[in-house]
Amino acid sequence: MSIWATLGIAKTDDETAIRRAYSARLKAIDEEVDRDAFLRLRAAYEQARRQAAAAVRPVAAPEEPPEADIDSRAEGGEERPEPAGPALVEPSDGPPRATLEAEAGALERLLYGEDSREAIFPEVRAITERMLAHPDLELIDRRTAVETWLAHTILRAVPRSNAMLDLAIVRFGWAEASQQWNCPPLVRAVLDRYRDAQIFDRTVRTPGATYYAPYRALLAAPNPKRLRWRPGLVSEVETFLTAIDTRFPSLRTEFKAEDVAAWREHIRKAHETLLGRARLQARRGSAAVGRAVRKWSSRRSAWRWGVFVAVIGFQVLRACADFAHQ
Amino acid sequence: MAVLVGIDLGTTNSAVAVFRDGAPMLIPNALGDLLTPSAVSIAEDGSLLVGMAARERQPSHPASTARAFKRLIGTNRSVKLGKRSFSAEDLSALVLSSLKADAEAWAGEPVTGAVITVPAYFNDKQRKATRRAGELAGLRVERLVNEPTAAALAYGIHDRADREPFLVFDLGGGTFDVSIVEIFDGIVEVRASAGDNRLGGEDFNEALVALASGRLPEIATHPRGDPVRIAEILRAAAERARRVLSEADEALFAFTRGDERHEVTISAADFEDAAQPLITRLKDPVLRAMRDSGLDSGKLSEIVMVGGATRMPIVRRAVTRMFGRFPATSVHPDHAVALGAAVLAGLRARDVALKEVRLTDVCPFTLGVNTSQRMPDGSMRTGLFAPIIERNTIVPASRERRFETVADNQRRVTFKVYQGEAREVSSNVELGQIEIPVPPRPAGEVSVDVRFSYDASGLLEVDVTLPESGETRQLTIADEQDAQSPEDLAARRAVLAALKHHPREDAANAAVLARAERCYGDMLGDRRAWVGQMILQFQTVLDGQEPRAIAEARGQLEAALDQIEGERFL
Numbered sequence: 001m002s003i004w005a006t007l008g009i010a011k012t013d014d015e016t017a018i019r020r021a022y023s024a025r026l027k028a029i030d031e032e033v034d035r036d037a038f039l040r041l042r043a044a045y046e047q048a049r050r051q052a053a054a055a056v057r058p059v060a061a062p063e064e065p066p067e068a069d070i071d072s073r074a075e076g077g078e079e080r081p082e083p084a085g086p087a088l089v090e091p092s093d094g095p096p097r098a099t100l101e102a103e104a105g106a107l108e109r110l111l112y113g114e115d116s117r118e119a120i121f122p123e124v125r126a127i128t129e130r131m132l133a134h135p136d137l138e139l140i141d142r143r144t145a146v147e148t149w150l151a152h153t154i155l156r157a158v159p160r161s162n163a164m165l166d167l168a169i170v171r172f173g174w175a176e177a178s179q180q181w182n183c184p185p186l187v188r189a190v191l192d193r194y195r196d197a198q199i200f201d202r203t204v205r206t207p208g209a210t211y212y213a214p215y216r217a218l219l220a221a222p223n224p225k226r227l228r229w230r231p232g233l234v235s236e237v238e239t240f241l242t243a244i245d246t247r248f249p250s251l252r253t254e255f256k257a258e259d260v261a262a263w264r265e266h267i268r269k270a271h272e273t274l275l276g277r278a279r280l281q282a283r284r285g286s287a288a289v290g291r292a293v294r295k296w297s298s299r300r301s302a303w304r305w306g307v308f309v310a311v312i313g314f315q316v317l318r319a320c321a322d323f324a325h326q
Numbered sequence: 327m328a329v330l331v332g333i334d335l336g337t338t339n340s341a342v343a344v345f346r347d348g349a350p351m352l353i354p355n356a357l358g359d360l361l362t363p364s365a366v367s368i369a370e371d372g373s374l375l376v377g378m379a380a381r382e383r384q385p386s387h388p389a390s391t392a393r394a395f396k397r398l399i400g401t402n403r404s405v406k407l408g409k410r411s412f413s414a415e416d417l418s419a420l421v422l423s424s425l426k427a428d429a430e431a432w433a434g435e436p437v438t439g440a441v442i443t444v445p446a447y448f449n450d451k452q453r454k455a456t457r458r459a460g461e462l463a464g465l466r467v468e469r470l471v472n473e474p475t476a477a478a479l480a481y482g483i484h485d486r487a488d489r490e491p492f493l494v495f496d497l498g499g500g501t502f503d504v505s506i507v508e509i510f511d512g513i514v515e516v517r518a519s520a521g522d523n524r525l526g527g528e529d530f531n532e533a534l535v536a537l538a539s540g541r542l543p544e545i546a547t548h549p550r551g552d553p554v555r556i557a558e559i560l561r562a563a564a565e566r567a568r569r570v571l572s573e574a575d576e577a578l579f580a581f582t583r584g585d586e587r588h589e590v591t592i593s594a595a596d597f598e599d600a601a602q603p604l605i606t607r608l609k610d611p612v613l614r615a616m617r618d619s620g621l622d623s624g625k626l627s628e629i630v631m632v633g634g635a636t637r638m639p640i641v642r643r644a645v646t647r648m649f650g651r652f653p654a655t656s657v658h659p660d661h662a663v664a665l666g667a668a669v670l671a672g673l674r675a676r677d678v679a680l681k682e683v684r685l686t687d688v689c690p691f692t693l694g695v696n697t698s699q700r701m702p703d704g705s706m707r708t709g710l711f712a713p714i715i716e717r718n719t720i721v722p723a724s725r726e727r728r729f730e731t732v733a734d735n736q737r738r739v740t741f742k743v744y745q746g747e748a749r750e751v752s753s754n755v756e757l758g759q760i761e762i763p764v765p766p767r768p769a770g771e772v773s774v775d776v777r778f779s780y781d782a783s784g785l786l787e788v789d790v791t792l793p794e795s796g797e798t799r800q801l802t803i804a805d806e807q808d809a810q811s812p813e814d815l816a817a818r819r820a821v822l823a824a825l826k827h828h829p830r831e832d833a834a835n836a837a838v839l840a841r842a843e844r845c846y847g848d849m850l851g852d853r854r855a856w857v858g859q860m861i862l863q864f865q866t867v868l869d870g871q872e873p874r875a876i877a878e879a880r881g882q883l884e885a886a887l888d889q890i891e892g893e894r895f896l
Binding site for chain 2: 023026038179180182
């Protein structure tokens, strides 16, 4: 039975007609008695409305990309909820506040400007604080708009937006939001960035930290002359790059793209030496064996212990090979 | 003819209403009031007092009086009244039976069934407990309906016009709910609900007590007497001061402890500062409901305020600031919920006046099961919540989701059913558990379908199917207490019925007497002596058992009490 037959009308994009048909049908069934009839009707109604909405959209103005949305709203101003009546305007004491739009503009100029990250840090923080304490944020529509705009801005301006991270996270309760199953991906991305930035400060940028040496090395292109004296550094940089790629992608922005590319090239070449290739093959082989073993042991559990010992032995052999290379 | 009533079972006050002659109307209680305080007390002679009389006894007899027990419903905590102990369910049942008696006296025929309201954000356990309370009171519970939905129904039904989405902001004595509702062609459709079932007028009282205690150091430094009693005296003082603050810029927080009178003036601004954390908590549910409904606040046609606590100017101001406009004032904040419940009772009774009206509500919370997930680094994360019916789905609803085995040679799959929004099931409410055996095979090669069916009264059915064999297991969510036999229910009902009920015609006398006794405690010096005198006189008239004389003396005593302490309030 088609959704239109369930609703009892011909196919249409007219939303009002769909709703009218739904209400007429709903009054005809007794949902307490015939639950399935209700479920069918409701499903048909929702699908019809989706179809109607999809059919109407192309005729309307093309939708703006989500990033531009907030900006255009901020400048256009029509969509802003207008305070209704003078009684709502609370007596303001102190100097007049800059509007949220003005603050947002100033913030964008700094973030996308030329000044160094350290130089803009205090001002970015000050403006963000002012924005977050702005009385207009009491209006829930404005709050939602600013929340979305800030999250987008933070992600677009990584790493220059670091100064805004903790302020925005606390103000909008994003840490709590991430505990929910339907946390928006945008919020999760900002929190991931915050975690990365913290890890970066703690275990990378501090002298003496685990990744300090490869971090310093990655700030410039590889220098073959120096590397001759530090043969282990290439492998350290490789590990660091893998960690960034797999676990802390937002840290890529901390380095110049051309430096990183040069390092990747250098690492690739290092693997092309005879020993390098052998190690790569060994690593691939061990992974393949591991996979095969897992599959096999899932069928014959009695063999698991033997297999375990074999795998450990193989790892030991590989470690020996690495040691010999060093 | 069977009479179906609608009952608003509130934290502070309750009300009962019926659908008659095309409109819902409230039923007055024995005192002639439309609201009955949700309070229960046991008098010295072992007789039971419900309503105003019980509330007035609270400051003087805190150990044998209970109120605000709706906050405990669905938990295992019990309340001690004198030597007896009661569950929150029992106490609610006592209030419900008092309302039932009022409705029967008014209608002149037995009340058979009721639609009872619950906060939208009540969880499954709290809903079941409320339903059992209705049954204990001898009512067939036709349906439980969410309070903001009922209020929306009362608001929307009076002129039958189509309405753009509007928002119902329901801040009661103990719970807070927000619903976004739309009316089209007689269909009242709830689009989203959110709430906080631990936020209400009582919390504002506590804030006021904390504020006043800070200014009266002698309370904190010289704790004398029974702490429970002092807490009750302070709470009553806070309630009074809060009501004054709804109209004036400052209020006297005044109370008498023993023979000492304590007073402190609280200004509206100070109260606003003290209540700021509570005001902040009002925002979350509003934001969530708006987000879930996918609407801008500009699209809302109206903000409807329901619940006694929305009378507070600080709450109204906060709402005004959130939406940039003033809330509607066309609905009576204390009556709307009961009236809406009566409309729904009329719908259930197929009242002709409501032939063209239908209501669809949503499930305000997410229902799902626990799952495990293999992480990229090969470790296993367990206890992750997998939603099946997402919050704000129109009910009745039926949804299915497929899951795969996570371990090799898994012999059975166990699903625990949860309600909540947290990503980790440990923070959600567990509702039950269901198990199905599966053929042993490598991980991920066996799949199981889980279907959740949720109906309008909040009953959840879980069906687990193994698609390859068609084997099915079914679970109807029911907690331990639910499995209780009809005999147990009858036994508990008998225990409650065995309590010596105060005769209905004496309710007014008991209420006035309790009030006078509280007044005696509140007053000092000559006034106290005067009140004592009046109590004695009234008791003498009562002993005479002459109805006319009693009614006259009661009127005099009430007038005198109104004169010395201002009109009594509900």
